Amino acid sequence: MEIVRVIRAVTTCAGAVLCIAVTLIGCSRSPSPPPPGARAAAPPPDAALWGDVKPVVSVKELMKYMLDPVADNIFNAVGTTLTRQGMVDIVPKTDEDWDRIRIGAVSLAEGAYLLKIRRPFTPPGDENNSSGPDAVELSPAQITAKVERDPVEWNARIEALRNVALEALDVARRKDVAELWDVGENLDQACEACHRSYWYPGEGVEFYRKLGKRLEEFRAQSPQKR
Numbered sequence: 685m686e687i688v689r690v691i692r693a694v695t696t697c698a699g700a701v702l703c704i705a706v707t708l709i710g711c712s713r714s715p716s717p718p719p720p721g722a723r724a725a726a727p728p729p730d731a732a733l734w735g736d737v738k739p740v741v742s743v744k745e746l747m748k749y750m751l752d753p754v755a756d757n758i759f760n761a762v763g764t765t766l767t768r769q770g771m772v773d774i775v776p777k778t779d780e781d782w783d784r785i786r787i788g789a790v791s792l793a794e795g796a797y798l799l800k801i802r803r804p805f806t807p808p809g810d811e812n813n814s815s816g817p818d819a820v821e822l823s824p825a826q827i828t829a830k831v832e833r834d835p836v837e838w839n840a841r842i843e844a845l846r847n848v849a850l851e852a853l854d855v856a857r858r859k860d861v862a863e864l865w866d867v868g869e870n871l872d873q874a875c876e877a878c879h880r881s882y883w884y885p886g887e888g889v890e891f892y893r894k895l896g897k898r899l900e901e902f903r904a905q906s907p908q909k910r
Contacts, residue, residue, distance in 0.1 A: 739803035744810065746803075751795050757788025758852050758871055762864050775861045785856040785864075793849035799842050812883070820886035827882050841878040848874050 741749070761781070763774040776782050805824040806812060814823035822830070831838045848871045855863045880887065 737801055739798075739801050742804040742807050742810075743799065744806045746795075746798060750798075751792060754788045754791035754795065755871060755875070757784050758792070758849075759868055761785050761788075762861070762868060776859070776864070782856050782859055785852060789849050789853035789856060793846050793853065796842050796846040796849065800839065818886070821884045822882065830882065837881070841874075841881065844874045845871075845878065 760774075761776055761784070765772055765774060776785060805827045811823050812821040813819060814821050814826070848867065851870065852864075852867045855867055
């Protein structure tokens with residue numbers, strides 16, 4: 685009986701050791717690689733926004749009351765004025781002057797992306813100067829249709845504006861007065877290119893030719909001063 689009891693005890697211990705070994709091997713074994721051609725599970729996408737974004741004003745109002753005023757911090761940073769002493773260049777000289785440029789650059793770079801949020805292009809009742817056969821400006825409905833037809837161009841115009849703002853921010857950090865002149869010109873080109881595409885595309889060469897002709901006719905009809 686003692687011999688049987690000992691054999692059973694040894695067998696039980698051996699079985700327990702075997703179970704523990706199998707368990708340890710299973711826990712330490714790395715997961716088997718996916719079969720060739722199988723796609724790995726994609727990580728969950730990060731949320732682009734922390735909350736909902738709701739526009740308050742139209743594109744026209746956003747430009748007039750936010751983007752245009754902060755852009756003036758860059759436009760007005762350099763210039764030339766005529767004084768009694770002659771032509772004088774206006775350039776940033778103090779830290780406050782450069783901070784004003786930074787405010788404009790940061791506000792413009794961040795604010796440009798607000799144009800990506802779908803919103804009306806004009807306030808209610810404002811149809812732009814879009815009536816008549818020789819209308820220079822597009823109506824809000826025409827602008828909306830143009831953007832929906834080619835959103836790539838709309839986003840490219842926004843990125844162009846933002847890139848100039850980032851350029852202005854870099855120039856302000858380096859306090860490079862010479863390059864600031866180029867930034868102002870680049871900003872003017874980015875704004876004008878967008879406006880000519882979406883706001884007043886009719887204001888081209890033909891428009892100015894007709895305008896010049898009308899001015900000549902007006903002068904011819906005006907009474908001559910003696």
